[in-house]
Structures are given as structure tokens and as C-alpha cells.
Amino acid sequence: NETHTSLIMIFGATGDLAKRKLYPSLFHLYRKGKLADKFAIIGTARSPWTHEEFRANVKDSVLTALGSNEQIDDFASHFYYQPHDVTDSESYIKLRNLAGELDSKYELQGNRIFYLAMAPEFFGTIADHLKSDGLTETEGFKRLIIEKPFGHDLESAEKLNAQIRQSFAEEEIYRIDHYLGKAMVQNIEVIRFANAFFEPLWNHRYISNIQITSSEKLGVEERARYYEKSGALRDMVQNHMLQMVALLAMEPPIRLSTDEIRSEKVKVFRALRPIEGEEVNNYFVRGQYGPGSIDGEKVEGYRNELNVDPQSNTETFVAGKLMIDNFRWAGVPFYIRTGKRMTAKSTKIVVQFKDIPMNLYKNNHDQLNPNLLVIHIQPDEGITLHLNAKKSGQNMQTNPVKLNFSNEGSNGINTPEAYEKLLYDCLQGDATNFTHWDEVALSWRFVDKISEVWENTTSSTFPNYSSGSMGPDDADKLVEKDGFFWWNVT
Numbered sequence: 196n197e198t199h200t201s202l203i204m205i206f207g208a209t210g211d212l213a214k215r216k217l218y219p220s221l222f223h224l225y226r227k228g229k230l231a232d233k234f235a236i237i238g239t240a241r242s243p244w245t246h247e248e249f250r251a252n253v254k255d256s257v258l259t260a261l262g263s264n265e266q267i268d269d270f271a272s273h274f275y276y277q278p279h280d281v282t283d284s285e286s287y288i289k290l291r292n293l294a295g296e297l298d299s300k301y302e303l304q305g306n307r308i309f310y311l312a313m314a315p316e317f318f319g320t321i322a323d324h325l326k327s328d329g330l331t332e333t334e335g336f337k338r339l340i341i342e343k344p345f346g347h348d349l350e351s352a353e354k355l356n357a358q359i360r361q362s363f364a365e366e367e368i369y370r371i372d373h374y375l376g377k378a379m380v381q382n383i384e385v386i387r388f389a390n391a392f393f394e395p396l397w398n399h400r401y402i403s404n405i406q407i408t409s410s411e412k413l414g415v416e417e418r419a420r421y422y423e424k425s426g427a428l429r430d431m432v433q434n435h436m437l438q439m440v441a442l443l444a445m446e447p448p449i450r451l452s453t454d455e456i457r458s459e460k461v462k463v464f465r466a467l468r469p470i471e472g473e474e475v476n477n478y479f480v481r482g483q484y485g486p487g488s489i490d491g492e493k494v495e496g497y498r499n500e501l502n503v504d505p506q507s508n509t510e511t512f513v514a515g516k517l518m519i520d521n522f523r524w525a526g527v528p529f530y531i532r533t534g535k536r537m538t539a540k541s542t543k544i545v546v547q548f549k550d551i552p553m554n555l556y557k558n559n560h561d562q563l564n565p566n567l568l569v570i571h572i573q574p575d576e577g578i579t580l581h582l583n584a585k586k587s588g589q590n591m592q593t594n595p596v597k598l599n600f601s602n603e604g605s606n607g608i609n610t611p612e613a614y615e616k617l618l619y620d621c622l623q624g625d626a627t628n629f630t631h632w633d634e635v636a637l638s639w640r641f642v643d644k645i646s647e648v649w650e651n652t653t654s655s656t657f658p659n660y661s662s663g664s665m666g667p668d669d670a671d672k673l674v675e676k677d678g679f680f681w682w683n684v685t
């Protein structure tokens with residue numbers, strides 16, 4: 196439990212992300228003694244706030260999120276605010292001076308983390324100014340945390356990357372994918388590589404298919420300006436879904452270092468079969484929600500949402516079949532599915548094992564259930580193994596049983612937020628759970644080919660699923676045509 200010393204400069208300090216996630220996470224770290232007294236936060240945004248207004252806001256966000264106020268005044272006293280214009284050098288010079296003052300006041304050793312939690316169109320500009328206005332000239336470390344979206348496609352991502360690389364080295368860039376901060380996503384590796392009964396079976400010989408579902412009940416909310424241009428493919432598949440695929444499919448790294456783990460993930464992306472042109476319709480299904488009901492409450496369809504084009508062609512749901520063309524995974528489909536306004540808020544991975552060579556229990560039972568390993572990412576955290584056992588009684592009848600491990604007891608409300616873990620990793624200089632440029636580039640390359648087809652053909656069937664359902668029928672057919680179905684397991 197080392198404590199860490201740094202200045203953290205947050206761009207977008209008045210925004211939603213900072214308020215909902217960053218301040219409560221920083222407070223947790225503070226309470227756990229991981230920030231000690233040697234830290235300072237500078238918040239910047241356009242609004243002309245004072246330090247006091249900012250601190251009141253920070254306290255409010257911590258109270259709302261955690262309902263806790265012990266030590267809050269002391270915590271908030273480390274926060275400073277500087278109104279900022281992202282395109283104006285003078286603004287940056289003021290920031291630099293304030294950073295210098297706080298550096299001596301809190302003995303920060305010149306360590307600086309710049310956190311870009313704002314509209315992506317300014318990422319590049321800010322990175323440029325940080326260098327040209329001298330903020331990156333410091334004796335300690337300098338690190339850039341950058342929120343998604345990292346570009347809109349490969350081309351724009353390359354441009355952005357080239358721009359920020361002018362001011363920061365690859366090792367200094369921390370591209371956030373908050374799914375990599377989730378406890379059970381981090382657990383995928385451990386479950387696979389620390390258990391004798393998984394790793395030997397973790398390949399095409401014993402696994403028939405893998406299904407990853409990340410469903411949400413929320414609709415587009417107030418984010419249509421962004422979401423209309425993004426859609427579920429860019430918003431969820433390019434990053435979170437593909438990252439989970441990489442962790443499930445990668446080879447064991449030779450050691451648990453950042454470089455080794457990332458390079459194994461990169462190899463998965465390289466082995467991902469490209470899906471393009473006419474193939475897209477065979478491998479991918481898009482959906483858009485219509486009206487329906489969520490938990491008994493009527494909700495509007497996507498096209499009626501605020502700031503959404505009444506004829507919008509944007510997908511709010513994606514299902515896809517991914518093939519990883521390497522020795523381990525030859526022939527094993529990875530099915531992914533994600534969407535808004537679905538039945539439940541849940542992220543789950545189901546690993547379906549192949550049937551055993553011969554079913555001895557056929558006479559008593561029509562069918563044996565396949566073995567399943569379910570990894571519950573959220574809201575429940577845990578794993579479930581589905582097995583077949585003997586029914587009690589005289590006959591040799593089988594009965595499906597579940598072995599359950601739930602993280603609930605030990606964690607529950609104290610489960611560190613993904614953001615807390617990721618902030619702490621960055622303070623420690625550990626970039627393992629952030630995405631390397633190569634991963635970003637390869638996942639855009641994959642996704643671009645699909646969006647190209649979808650953008651050039653209007654879907655005549657939108658809206659094609661009701662709010663509150665599990666998506667369009669075609670998503671079921673996608674799996675059924677391979678002889679499988681989506682497991683709806685608990």
C-alpha cells in the first residue's frame with residue numbers, strides 16, 4: 196500500500212465524468228491512504244469558478260456518490276480551480292504557474308498527471324499546448340490519461356495519436372478503457388492462468404463457443420450528439436467488447452509485465468478474421484430500439500429521443516461473430532452482443548464446452564447439458580460452473596448443478612470503482628490495464644470495415660427491437676445458424 200505523490204490536472208473538471216467517477220474515486224484513494232498528503236488536484240474547464248466553488252462541487256459529488264463525509268474538508272482542500280480556454284496559451288501559462296506553486300507547497304517532486312476528461316475534439320490541441328507552454332517540462336514524471344473515444348475511425352485515431360506523441364511518449368500515454376478496471380474483467384486472466392482445470396481445456400478442442408453479452412437498460416439519454424455519430428459499434432465494440440475478447444483469447448504471457456500482456460493481446464487482434472463487404476451481413480447484426488417498456492415503464496424509441504434524427508440509421512445494438520484464426524481458436528466462434536434499452540443491465544461471459552464423446556445417460560434423459568463456465572462481470576461479480584451430476588434416488592439420472600462463487604460478500608459496496616483502480620495504476624506508472632496504441636489501431640481497423648458497410652446501406656428494418664427485449668431476432672438467428680443459442684443463464 197504505497198502512497199503516491201503527484202499533481203493531477205483534470206481537463207473537464209466541471210463535467211459529468213469528473214463528478215460521477217473521478218472525485219469519488221480520488222476520495223477513496225485518499226481515504227485508503229494511497230494519496231497521503233502530498234497530492235494536489237487542479238481542475239480546469241470553461242466556467243469561471245473559484246477554488247471554493249470547485250471544492251463545494253467536489254464535496255457534493257463525493258457525498259452523492261458515497262454518502263460519506265469523514266475527512267472531506269481536508270480532502271477538498273487539495274483541490275484548486277483554474278478557468279481555462281483550451282486554445283489559448285495564456286490559459287496554459289496560468290496553469291503552469293499554479294502547478295509550480297502547488298509543486299512546492301505539497302512537495303510533489305514535479306510529478307504530473309494530465310487527465311483529459313472532456314470533448315475528444317480537444318485532446319490533440321491540449322496535448323500540443325501542454326508541451327509548447329511548458330507544462331510537460333518537469334523534473335518528475337509526466338503522464339497523460341485520455342478518455343475514449345480515441346478517434347472515430349483508424350484514420351482519425353492515427354492522426355490523434357501522432358499529435359499526442361509529439362508531447363508524450365507511448366509509455367506516458369494511458370488510454371482509458373474502463374472495462375479493464377472492472378474487478379471481474381481483471382479476473383479473466385487469473386481464472387484462466389491460475390487454474391489447472393481451465394487452461395488445458397481453453398482451446399478449440401474443448402470449447403465450442405464463447406458468448407459475451409453486455410446489455411444496458413438505459414437509452415441514449417442526453418448523449419445523442421455524440422452517439423448519433425458513434426453508434427454501438429464504435430461506442431462499445433471497438434473498445435470494451437474487443438478488449439474482453441482479447442483477454443479471453445490471448446496466449447499466456449511469459450510474465451505479468453505490461454509489455455508481455457499487451458503484446459499477447461495485440462496478437463489476438465492480429466489474428467482476428469477481418470469481416471468486410473458482403474461478409475458483414477453474415478457475421479454481424481445491427482439493431483435500433485423502438486418504443487417498449489423497461490421495468491414496466493413505457494419508453495420512447497431511439498428515433499424519438501432528444502437530438503436524434505427521426506430517420507436515424509444509427510445502431511443501438513450490435514451482435515457479431517468473431518473468428519480468431521490461430522491454432523488455439525480455429526473454428527471456435529466468439530459471439531458478442533451489446534445494446535441499449537435491453538432487458539437488463541448486465542455483462543456476462545459464457546464459455547460453452549464441447550459435448551463429451553458419448554452420452555451414457557441418454558435413456559434416462561434426453562440430453563446432457565453442456566458444461567458452461569459463466570463469468571459474471573456486472574452487476575453480480577463471480578463465476579458459475581454448470582455441471583451434470585446424479586439425481587438422488589435409485590436411477591442413474593442426471594441433474595444439472597451449479598457451482599457458484601460470488602464476490603458479493605467480500606466486496607459489495609466497497610468494490611473499488613474501475614476508475615479508482617485505473618487512477619491508482621496510473622499513479623504507480625502501471626499501464627497494463629490501459630490500451631496500447633497497437634490495440635487501438637487494430638481494433639479500429641477491424642471495426643472500420645463493418646461501419647463502412649453499415650454507413651453506406653440504410654437499414655430498412657430500423658427500429659427492429661422493442662425496448663426491454665434482448666435485441667432483434669436476427670441476433671438469435673446469427674447464433675442459431677451455427678447450431679447454438681444465446682445462453683440466458685444466471
Ligand code: BG6
Pocket residue numbers: 343373411430431542
Ligand atoms: C461507455 C459507453 O464507454 O460505457 C456508454 O460510452 C456505456 O454508452 C458505458 O453506457 C457502459 O459502461 P458500464 O460500466 O456501465 O457497463
